Amino acid sequence: xxxxxxxxxxxxxxxxxxxxxxxxxxxxxxxxxxxxxxxxxxxxxxxxxxxxxxxxxxxxxxxxxxxxxxxxxxxxxxxxxxxxxxxxxxxxxxxxxxxxxxxxxxxxxxxxxxxxxxxxxxxxxxxxxxxxxxxxxxxxxxxxxxxxxxxxxxxxxxxxxxxxxxxxxxxxxxxxxxxxxxxxxxxxxxxxxxxxxxxxxxxxxxxxxxxxxxxxxxxxxxxxxxxxxxxxxxxxxxxxxxxxxxxxxxxxxxxxxxxxxxxxxxxxxxxxxxxxxx
Numbered sequence: 001x002x003x004x005x006x007x008x009x010x011x012x013x014x015x016x017x018x019x020x021x022x023x024x025x026x027x028x029x030x031x032x033x034x035x036x037x038x039x040x041x042x043x044x045x046x047x048x049x050x051x052x053x054x055x056x057x058x059x060x061x062x063x064x065x066x067x068x069x070x071x072x073x074x075x076x077x078x079x080x081x082x083x084x085x086x087x088x089x090x091x092x093x094x095x096x097x098x099x100x101x102x103x104x105x106x107x108x109x110x111x112x113x114x115x116x117x118x119x120x121x122x123x124x125x126x127x128x129x130x131x132x133x134x135x136x137x138x139x140x141x142x143x144x145x146x147x148x149x150x151x152x153x154x155x156x157x158x159x160x161x162x163x164x165x166x167x168x169x170x171x172x173x174x175x176x177x178x179x180x181x182x183x184x185x186x187x188x189x190x191x192x193x194x195x196x197x198x199x200x201x202x203x204x205x206x207x208x209x210x211x212x213x214x215x216x217x218x219x220x221x222x223x224x225x226x227x228x229x230x231x232x233x234x235x236x237x238x239x240x241x242x243x244x245x246x247x248x249x250x251x252x253x254x255x256x257x258x259x260x261x262x263x264x265x266x267x268x269x270x271x272x273x274x275x276x277x278x
Contacts, residue, residue: 005030005043005156008149014232017059017084017265022276024058025089026147030156032098038169038177041065041099043156047147049092060085061227061264064180064214066105066116068123070159071095072142075123075135077108079116080215084265094146096138096155102180103173104166106213113215129162175199176213179206183221187229190250192218226250227264230257234273242269 008028018024025048032040041063050056062085067078072093100108108129109116123131138155145151169177183195195218196203206218214221226249233245246257261269 005153014228015061019056019058023056036160039101039104039163039166041101044097045152047094048089056089058087064216064221065102066100068098069095070135070138076120077123078120082118094142096159098159102176102214103169107166112212114211117215134158134162184225189222234269240273
């Protein structure tokens with residue numbers, strides 16, 4: 001298969017919360033080609049250069065998927081994070097990352113996703129990817145100027161070609177991709193039973209499938225989608241009616257919404273809304 005990623009995507013990312021000062025490194029996202037749609041959601045490439053001694057803790061309300069991350073100083077398979085993902089940036093650096101589809105994680109992890117949830121592994125453990133060769137070639141491409149779009153595109157293409165080894169996705173993988181897409185896209189979902197009804201599964205069967213292929217519960221899917229929606233609303237920059245946000249997201253009251261948001265982010269919705277988001 002021969003293909004290349006397109007120009008950077010113009011897309012907002014409600015999951016990316018920046019640091020407490022509102023800083024985010026230069027970050028471009030690239031769409032995965034149609035031939036990789038069952039395996040890769042998109043590619044992402046941050047580049048940063050911080051002052052000596054400066055540290056930026058980037059915060060992410062992550063999705064129920066794995067990430068393949070190749071950087072100037074390491075390469076990892078990163079499992080889904082049940083809470084708030086954080087990453088400390090120092091000095092200068094870059095990363096070429098692939099956000100995978102739910103179906104791909106268990107294949108690369110060689111086992112149930114519960115063993116990789118909230119964990120990460122050296123990418124060389126994912127033997128399907130020919131990791132040593134791919135990492136070496138990506139670093140060679142990025143080294144002269146990691147901020148150059150053409151180099152980022154070439155690096156993403158190299159990573160995508162390696163991830164094509166996961167194809168074709170099995171029937172169970174296609175099912176779990178569809179379940180997660182439905183849970184993330186349908187704003188009216190409030191109960192796990194609604195997902196079961198949509199796909200003709202018992203709740204027990206759905207629980208087992210999610211543990212095996214995603215590493216997180218169906219209930220987590222619903223909560224995380226609501227928190228993504230909440231973060232997007234709170235970052236809008238206008239005065240926010242927290243009670244109305246809670247009601248719009250399907251919470252029984254503002255207190256329940258506040259508990260959910262604070263348990264994951266460590267901040268109340270009001271405190272998060274007051275942070276700079278640019």
